[in-house]
Amino acid sequence: MKKVTVYLVALFTILSLQSFGQVVDNKIFVNPNTGSDSNKGTKESPLKSLSEAAKRVSAAEGEGAIGVFLAAGVYGMSETADFNPKKWKFTKANRLTIRAEILPDDANWTPAEMPIMISTMPFSVEKNDKGELTGGQNFGIMIQNSHATIQGLRILGEPVHENPSKGVLVRNYPIMWEGKNLEDFRVSQCLFLGNKYALPNHLGILANGKEQEIDHCVFYGVKDALVLWNSPATNSSMHHNLVIDSYGGIVWTWSATPDFKFYNNVISNGNVLWMLNKDEKDSYTIENSVIVGYNSFVNKGGGPQGFGEKASDDKLKLGKDVILKKEGKLEVIEDQTSKYFLHIKAGTLGSNLGAGLFMK
Structure with missing residues (x-):
C-alpha cells in the first residue's frame, strides 16, 4: 500500500512539473500580487x-x-519581457494578445484597474567609435513575431537620470x-505616462x-510617442490617440510609406509634431485632428539625441476637418x-473626436 501511495505521489509530482513552463489552454494569467513564476x-x-x-x-x-x-x-x-515564439504559428485571426484583464470599455473599469508596467532593469552600455561612453538603452516589452496586440496597459518609463553628462543619453523603450x-x-487602449525629470519615458x-x-x-x-523605422511600414495607421506634453517628436515616419493614415488624433503642447526621414522624400496627410500648441510643425533627420532640422511644411498635408493652432x-x-482621467474635458476643443482610451 505504501509503495502505491509513493508511486501516486511521484506521478502527481511529475505531471505537475510537466505542466509548469507550458501554456495551459492557450492562456496565461499574471498577477504581481498573488502570483509566482513557478505556478x-x-x-x-x-x-x-x-x-x-x-x-x-x-518556448511553446x-x-x-x-x-x-x-x-x-x-x-x-x-x-525584458521578450516574446520570441519560433515554434508557434500565429495568424491575423489567431494572434498573440497581451492585455489587461479589465479593459477601458468594460463596465467596471476604472483608471486604477490598469496594470502598471515600470522598468527597473539595468541598461546596456553604448560607446562611439572612439570607445567613449554615449549612453545606454533597455527594452520593456519586446515582440519578435507577427500578429500581436498589446492592449489596456499603463506603461511608465524608468526612474533614471536620462542625461548624466554632455552627449550621454540613457533611455528606456517600453x-x-x-x-x-x-x-x-x-497597440491599443494603453496609457503611456512619463515625466521628463523623475520618470522619463523616452519612446512609447x-x-x-x-x-x-x-x-x-x-x-x-512622453518624449516621443511612435517611431516607425527600418523596414517599410506599409498599410499602417495612428488614429484616435491623445498626445499631451510631448517634449520630443510625436510621430517619426522614418519608414512609413505615403499611405500612412493619421486621423482623429488630438495633440496638445508638443515639441515637434512630425519627424521625417532625412531625405524628406515622402509626404503625409493629417485628417480630422486637433493640434494645439507646438514648437515645430515638421522636422527631418534627428535621432535619440536630437530632432534634426526643419523640413518643408508642405510635406504634411492638412486634409478635412483639421484644426491647427501654433x-x-x-x-x-x-x-x-x-x-x-487625463482625457480632454467634455464640451471643449478636441473632445468630440473620440481620442483616448475608449472605443465605445
Missing part, C-alpha cells in the same frame, strides 16, 4: 512576472491564439516590435514592420477619480 499560469495559479509569461510563449510549440492576461497591480520589470519581415502589430513604441496600428492610446508627458493648450481632466 502553472492559470487563473487560479497565476504567474508573477510578464517576463516569465514571455519565456513560456517563446503549436498554433492558434495565445492570450496573456494581466491583473491590476504594479509590475516591476527587472528584465514597447519594441523588432524582427525580419514582420506584419500586423497593434518603437516598431519595425508593416501593418502597424496604434489606436486609442494616451501619451502623457499657440495654446487643451483642457485636460486631472481628477484621478474620474473615469476620464
Whole structure:
C-alpha cells in the first residue's frame, strides 16, 4: 500500500512539473500580487512576472491564439519581457494578445484597474567609435513575431537620470516590435505616462514592420510617442490617440510609406509634431485632428539625441476637418477619480473626436 501511495505521489509530482513552463489552454494569467513564476499560469495559479509569461510563449510549440492576461497591480520589470515564439504559428485571426484583464470599455473599469508596467532593469552600455561612453538603452516589452496586440496597459518609463553628462543619453523603450519581415502589430487602449525629470519615458513604441496600428492610446508627458523605422511600414495607421506634453517628436515616419493614415488624433503642447526621414522624400496627410500648441510643425533627420532640422511644411498635408493652432493648450481632466482621467474635458476643443482610451 505504501509503495502505491509513493508511486501516486511521484506521478502527481511529475505531471505537475510537466505542466509548469507550458501554456495551459492557450492562456496565461499574471498577477504581481498573488502570483509566482513557478505556478502553472492559470487563473487560479497565476504567474508573477510578464517576463516569465514571455519565456513560456517563446518556448511553446503549436498554433492558434495565445492570450496573456494581466491583473491590476504594479509590475516591476527587472528584465525584458521578450516574446520570441519560433515554434508557434500565429495568424491575423489567431494572434498573440497581451492585455489587461479589465479593459477601458468594460463596465467596471476604472483608471486604477490598469496594470502598471515600470522598468527597473539595468541598461546596456553604448560607446562611439572612439570607445567613449554615449549612453545606454533597455527594452520593456519586446515582440519578435507577427500578429500581436498589446492592449489596456499603463506603461511608465524608468526612474533614471536620462542625461548624466554632455552627449550621454540613457533611455528606456517600453514597447519594441523588432524582427525580419514582420506584419500586423497593434497597440491599443494603453496609457503611456512619463515625466521628463523623475520618470522619463523616452519612446512609447518603437516598431519595425508593416501593418502597424496604434489606436486609442494616451501619451502623457512622453518624449516621443511612435517611431516607425527600418523596414517599410506599409498599410499602417495612428488614429484616435491623445498626445499631451510631448517634449520630443510625436510621430517619426522614418519608414512609413505615403499611405500612412493619421486621423482623429488630438495633440496638445508638443515639441515637434512630425519627424521625417532625412531625405524628406515622402509626404503625409493629417485628417480630422486637433493640434494645439507646438514648437515645430515638421522636422527631418534627428535621432535619440536630437530632432534634426526643419523640413518643408508642405510635406504634411492638412486634409478635412483639421484644426491647427501654433499657440495654446487643451483642457485636460486631472481628477484621478474620474473615469476620464487625463482625457480632454467634455464640451471643449478636441473632445468630440473620440481620442483616448475608449472605443465605445
